[in-house]
Structures are given as structure tokens and as C-alpha cells.
Amino acid sequence: MKKRTRYVVKAGIVAAAFVSAAAQAALQPASLFTDHMVLQRDRPVPVWGTADPGATVTVGFAGQIKQGKADSGGTWNVALEPLSASTKPRTMEISCSNHPTIAYSNVVVGEVWICSGQSNMQFPVASVPEIKALETTAENIRCFEVKRTVALTGQDSCEGGWVVRHPNSAVAFSFAYFLEQAAEVPVGIVLTCWGSSSIEAWMPRDMTETVPHFKTMMAEFDADTATRDKIQAILDGPKPWSKQDDVFLRRQSNILYNAMMHPLAPYACRGLVWYQGERNTQSMFGMIDEPWFSRNSGMLNYADTLQQWMKRLRSEWGQDEFHFLVVMLPGYYKQLPTGPQEGPESPVAHSWAWMRESQLKALDLPGVGVANTIDLGDVKNVHPKDKLPVGQRLALLAQRDTLGMDVEAQGPVFRGLERKGTTLVLSFDHAEELKTTDGERPKGFWLTDDSGKWVPATAAINGQTVVLESAGLKKPLHVRYAFAGKPEVNLVNGAGLPAYPFRTDRFEP
Incomplete structure (x- = not known):
């Protein structure tokens, strides 16, 4: 049998071991286990992979020795006990008999x-000077970037x-x-994102x-043999893909999850940062026929879809504490033709305001945070550069x-209102030192009575x-705040964090 050289690194010493190609393939840890990795502190750390069926696999790290047996399919999984944070470089050893x-x-x-997410998560460091400037003082940050590809099965x-870089x-x-900077421990980022992808691509x-x-959608996908054949032909064809083929792949459903999310579980981590939604804003109600890549949840059905996805990933990782941080879509003027055409500050247009409301409904689940970006964005550019505050928040x-x-991690959050004659008095949580950024009156508030x-x-x-009032309303009933594509806002708390958008009515769009 043909021999080849395998290099084993132990305690900084490189040694050559001559083993057969067949033996090499028999013990294979999962993809996220490589040199320079970051392990999650204070939680059990699963270590898994494949080996000969029935083989006993031993994992050693930080004084712990754990063993597990490969099942009849050759899959093994052991768990290290919770580890304390450490910047000290150490070695993990994985072995089994005869290998x-x-x-x-x-x-x-x-x-x-x-x-994870789409293009605004993929948006490069070099395009944001304020963030690129952080490189000179960045410490203890490492990254595993998942190659962008697709697969028809998990x-x-x-x-x-x-790699030891951001x-x-x-x-x-x-x-x-x-x-x-705050935690003073190593931070590891697993980056898995692809522009133009819908949430359905990651399901x-x-x-x-x-x-x-x-x-x-999946029933239609299964019946569309031409699309599935084209996907396979692209995967089997020459690399790199053409831009047209690249876009075609990333706008499909399910197949990004198969290749870029499924292999990551159950790697121990604190949670997932999700910056996605733009692809699902192409309609209010979803499932429109043209263009084909707009056939998705739409803005109104995104809320339930997002929550179901979060529950499913928690199940995938086997962690009820698996945390989600959602980036709210920032200001942008994209108004759909299905609603009134009244501009970027209109509270009734079919704008991104409805997507933000769907994103905020994720807070109905425990262990979810939403970073408010309503004061950020670009009225004409779907890829704004003001991303430093996003990372900070x-x-x-x-x-x-x-x-x-x-x-203090949130700006003012609407709590309730009291009607006093011709005025409405709004109360907020996270409202210490309530103020405006420019010293002017708060902006972005709209009122209605029973006329709508x-x-x-x-x-x-x-x-x-x-306190809100309007000379044109004697009996105001409802409020919408920052409920527009690109509202003008200035209300913040003492920490300088912006007030969250909200509406008190339940009028249908």
C-alpha cells in the first residue's frame, strides 16, 4: 500500500509519522477542530468526528482525558468539561488505537x-476606515471563515x-x-455568510x-429538476464560478444551510449574530412569483420564520442557552409599490419599517437581543458604511x-402611554437621562385618531x-415612532443609544 508522510505537531515539535492513506482517513475530527482554534469557556465542549466503527477515541486537553466509542457508522462524540478562559496556547490531542x-x-x-447573514455581514473591514483603524490595537481575536458553497444535502x-487574525x-x-476589550478573554468568530441570501437559504x-x-418552496424546488441539475453542474464544473452562477447559487433555499451551517453543529459557542433580512424585504406578504428569488417569507411572515429558525438551531446545537443577536435593518428608502408612495419618512409606506417590526418580535423568545440601528444607514445605499456602532451595540x-x-445595552424602549386630553404621554424603559442628540425636540413621532x-x-x-400632541387632532389614539424606511430620529438615553421603533396601533398594512 502506498505510504505518505503525515506531520504531527506535539508541544511545538514537528515529527514525521509514516502511515497509510487508509489509516489517515480512519480518524477524522470535525472541520472546526484545527490549529489555533478557540474553545468556548464555561460550557461543555463537544469534540466529534469519525473513526473505525467501534474504535475508542481519546481526547486530551488542559489536563482532561475523555474517551468515546465510534458507533456502527463510525461517528464518535465526547465532551470536555467546562473550561476556564485562557490565552495560554495549549495542545489538543485526539487518538485511537492503531492510528x-x-x-x-x-x-x-x-x-x-x-x-452569519448576507452581504452586510460580509461587508469587508477595508471599506470602513474607522473599523480598519482598530486593527493596530486588536488582540486575542481569531476567525474560522467557512468557504462559500452549497450542497443539496446536509x-x-x-x-x-x-487563523490568528480578525x-x-x-x-x-x-x-x-x-x-x-470588555471581557478580556480570547474571542473566536466563525464567519459563515453570503450576500443576497434569504433566511430560507439558511434553513x-x-x-x-x-x-x-x-x-x-421546497416542494417546488424538488419538482424543479432543471434547477437542481444546474446546481450540481455548477458544483462539478470549473472554478472559480462566474458571477452569474455565484449569484444563482446563493439565492437558492436550504442549500447554504446544508453546506455552511449544518457542519458547524454542535461546536461549543455562546451564540449567533444574525445580520440578514434585506433579501426578504422584496414584498410584504411573501411568495411572489417574479423574480424567482423573491419567493420567500416577505416582511410580514419573517417574524414567525425567524423565531422558528432560532428554535431549530437551538435544537441543532442542543443548547437552550444558545443566544441570538439580531442586527435590525438600518435606515434605507426602499418603498414597495403595494403601499402609499409618500417618501422615506412616511409611517404608512410599505417600507423596511415592517421588517424591523418582524425582527423585533424575535424578542418574544428568551435569549435574544436586537441591536437597534434606526439612526444609522443610507437613504440610497443598501450597504451603508456606518458599521462601527453596529459592532459596539x-x-x-x-x-x-x-x-x-x-x-446599558439598549436605548429607550416603549413601555406604555397615558391619554391626557389632547396629549399622549409615553413612558419608556432604559430612559435614564432621556435627551436628543441635537438639543431639538424629539423627531420621528406620528399620531392618529380613529380616522386612521x-x-x-x-x-x-x-x-x-x-409628551405628544398635534394641533390637528383633538383625540389622539395611536403613535408610530420611527416607523418609516429612513426616518429622521434624535431620541436617545444617557448612554447615547437610540430609542427603538414602535407602533401602538394594529392597523393592517
């Missing part, structure tokens, strides 16, 4: 997050490797930077059981909700409340 030990060097322990492995994602890097096939429109949420730090006609409100701050 050479596999040793992974320079392993540290800290906070691990998956960062895969057990992916291409990528841990991710080339402006949002993921700035999030990791400020989290590391496993079995979610057809919980999401009705996804069941329809995500890190604040992670500090408060996953690390137990005493920080919305008019701009005159707003004034009174302690931790905002």
Missing part, C-alpha cells in the same frame, strides 16, 4: 460566536481553518473587538414541518445578556417620558 495521534496546537479558550464537513467582516470584527429542510411557505448586548456585565390618518406630532421630553 497516529492528531495534535492541534495553539488552542485557547474564550468566547466563541457564529456570525454535509458533515466544510472547508476552512482557524474576520474580514466589518460587523463581525468590530463586535469581536469590543467584546474582547434546514425539516423546517418544512413548522413553516408553511417553506414547505411550498452588539458587543454591549453580549456583555449584558451573556456575560452578566452591568452595562397619520399626522406629524409635536414632541417634548418630560423627565423619562415624551
